[in-house]
Amino acid sequence: MNFCSHCGQPVKKVLLAGDSHPRFQCNGCSRVHYQNPKVLVSCYATWGNKVLWMRRGIEPCVGKWTAPSGFVEEGESLEQAAARELFEETCARVDPQQMQLHMVGNLVRMNQIYMVFRAPLLSPEFSTTEEASEVRLFAADEFPIEDFAFPEVADNVQLFYRDLQRNRFGIYMGTLENGKNTIRVVGRED
Template sequence: MNFCSNCGAPVEIRIPAGNSHPRHVCPQCGTIHYQNPKLVVGALAEWEDRILLCRRAIEPRHGYWTLPAGFMENEETTAEAAARETAEEACARIAVGELYTLIDVPHISQVHLIYRARLLDLDFRAGEESLDVALFREEDIPWEQIAFRSIGLTLRHFFDDRRRGHWSFHSASLAPPPAA
């Protein structure tokens, strides 16, 4: 950030009184600009013994598979965000269930929230951000082509829980990936 969104003056980085982190502060009008983590919200949508996955048509991870998910918008609940993202990416209608995973991804300042959901029908297709959309049984999941570690972790929890016949809420924090 170079300029204050309140008055347009150049900002400086400093630790304001009462804060513990450096912030963008406007010396002209005194506005403190907070930059907070982004919420990525999605759905693990089920149909019988299969899970809905989308093959990404956008970066990052173009061509890789993921659950329908994306950034939460202002003025919506997390459950509404899960349903909206599923509609946008898979043109699918879902009944949103309980929050299933909450995964902190601090090295990119994100929190990933994935809800369990039920597909309402089989009327789905690739949306603008998807190359393809398909239902997968566990044995058919393209594990080596899963776009994000948080999605792989969510899927593994899901299939483990399903085998046990016991559903649990899962929370985790992901460390940065190893350097290539």
């Protein structure tokens, strides 16, 4: 950040009294600008024992496989955002009210909170978009994990496929840092 979004004057990073993190403060109007993590949502959309994946058509990681994901917009719930991103990127549809929480993850390096849901596809209809050069359903033994766009969440993908094969789902929480993931179960389906 270089300039205040309120008055346009330059900002500087300072440690304010009683705060634990340096913040951007305006040199002109003294407004403090907090920078907090963004909320990233994703939906593991299923059809039987398969999960819908997309090959990225845009950067970052163009050509690699990932789950349809994106950021929550103002005025929408987490589930609505995950369903919207799924549709925008793959033209696939799920019912946001059928979504179940799969994981809450901290992507510290990217300054993001990662909320992953699961939901059955309403039908096995999907297509490519500007953001997805290929869209496919993969069973666990078919998924090209070696060609996955974001290695920090690969453990989460494997957990989900394990749960899908067992048809018994957990709710997980963790910190996802490539090579140093810590994931724990915080709940189980009865």
